Amino acid sequence: MDRFNVVNLLDFIDVEGLESASKLLSDFSCPLNKEIENFAHKNALEFANRKISMTYLVLTESGDMVGFFSLTHKAIQVKRDILSSTSRRRMERYANLDESTGCYTVSAFLIAQLSKNFTSFNNLQITGDELMELIFDVLGDLQRRIGGGVTFLECEEKPQLLKFYRHGKFSFMDFATRYSERENTKYIQLLRFF
Numbered sequence: 001m002d003r004f005n006v007v008n009l010l011d012f013i014d015v016e017g018l019e020s021a022s023k024l025l026s027d028f029s030c031p032l033n034k035e036i037e038n039f040a041h042k043n044a045l046e047f048a049n050r051k052i053s054m055t056y057l058v059l060t061e062s063g064d065m066v067g068f069f070s071l072t073h074k075a076i077q078v079k080r081d082i083l084s085s086t087s088r089r090r091m092e093r094y095a096n097l098d099e100s101t102g103c104y105t106v107s108a109f110l111i112a113q114l115s116k117n118f119t120s121f122n123n124l125q126i127t128g129d130e131l132m133e134l135i136f137d138v139l140g141d142l143q144r145r146i147g148g149g150v151t152f153l154e155c156e157e158k159p160q161l162l163k164f165y166r167h168g169k170f171s172f173m174d175f176a177t178r179y180s181e182r183e184n185t186k187y188i189q190l191l192r193f194f
């Protein structure tokens with residue numbers, strides 16, 4: 001996928017300057033998910049500077065932003081009961097089982113945001129699978145550097161999105177649900193081993 005360049009937001013700022021980075025992010029549009037659009041417009045820069053999560057811009061050769069994703073890491077709890085015996089063996093490489101609760105606690109990579117850019121000029125040049133492939137290139141590099149083997153994400157209960165995660169090229173599996181405190185929105189939590 002040489003037609004796209006994945007650039008760490010802070011590296012982009014070092015080379016191109018803060019103004020160019022702000023412009024790319026403020027031009028980002030995602031009518032399907034205003035939360036992601038808001039993140040790009042209001043949080044991505046601050047979160048990167050404060051190392052809360054790191055944003056990666058996906059750019060064409062001519063510098064158009066076709067999408068972005070943001071990564072961080074977080075401990076999660078996964079019930080032993082929901083995993084197959086193969087998945088339990090894989091989990092046990094990275095996790096501790098608390099016998100009293102029947103839950104594994106594992107430090108996992110979190111795909112905190114991912115989205116194509118829906119601004120009309122870029123004409124949707126990337127697919128979800130391509131975006132995910134670029135994400136796992138970055139995560140694969142992290143894994144080689146520091147270890148780890150579990151990746152997770154959270155998704156609203158939307159059938160098409162869930163289909164993309166569960167049955168797409170990268171097949172994530174459900175492991176829990178969570179309700180956001182403020183809006184009481186339900187999120188399905190999904191994980192994947194490398």
Ligand SMILES: CC(C)(COP(=O)(O)OP(=O)(O)OC[C@H]1O[C@@H](n2cnc3c(N)ncnc32)[C@H](O)[C@@H]1OP(=O)(O)O)[C@@H](O)C(=O)NCCC(=O)NCCS
Nearest residue numbers: 030032033114115116127128129154155156158160161164
């Ligand atoms: C998720 C995403 C990367 C998948 O890309 P893709 O595999 O190439 O699939 P598409 O963009 O063609 O989307 C597939 C279908 O899901 C729908 N869809 C995608 N994101 C959606 C969302 N957030 N809410 C509702 N429907 C959504 C699309 O409208 C499309 O519907 P259609 O088949 O009826 O046209 C891309 O759709 C995207 O960037 N969505 C917006 C951001 C987003 O929701 N990110 C995930 C947050 S958990």
